Amino acid sequence: MDQRVVLVSVSEGDNADNTQAPERFLGSAAMWVENVCPRANDIQFRLVVDWDKPLAVWADVFIADEFPQGFLLSR
Numbered sequence: 001m002d003q004r005v006v007l008v009s010v011s012e013g014d015n016a017d018n019t020q021a022p023e024r025f026l027g028s029a030a031m032w033v034e035n036v037c038p039r040a041n042d043i044q045f046r047l048v049v050d051w052d053k054p055l056a057v058w059a060d061v062f063i064a065d066e067f068p069q070g071f072l073l074s075r
Contacts, residue, residue, distance in 0.1 A: 004065055007061070007062040008059060010060075011031075011058055012025055012027035012029060031050065032048050
């Protein structure tokens with residue numbers, strides 16, 4: 001069982017070519033992350049965007065390689 005903790009956030013952003021510091025903002029589209037699943041060599045997650053036109057969307061992923069103390073493990 002993979003013990004890494006993965007946190008994923010999503011926001012609307014600009015179309016800038018600079019991926020080091022994208023300009024994020026709170027737009028009108030509803031968006032959320034579902035089913036975050038760390039695996040041996042990757043991370044899978046589903047990104048849902050409730051909007052009828054293409055949007056620039058930025059996902060930020062934080063990976064804790066060890067299971068942190070103070071977290072509850074649900075099974």
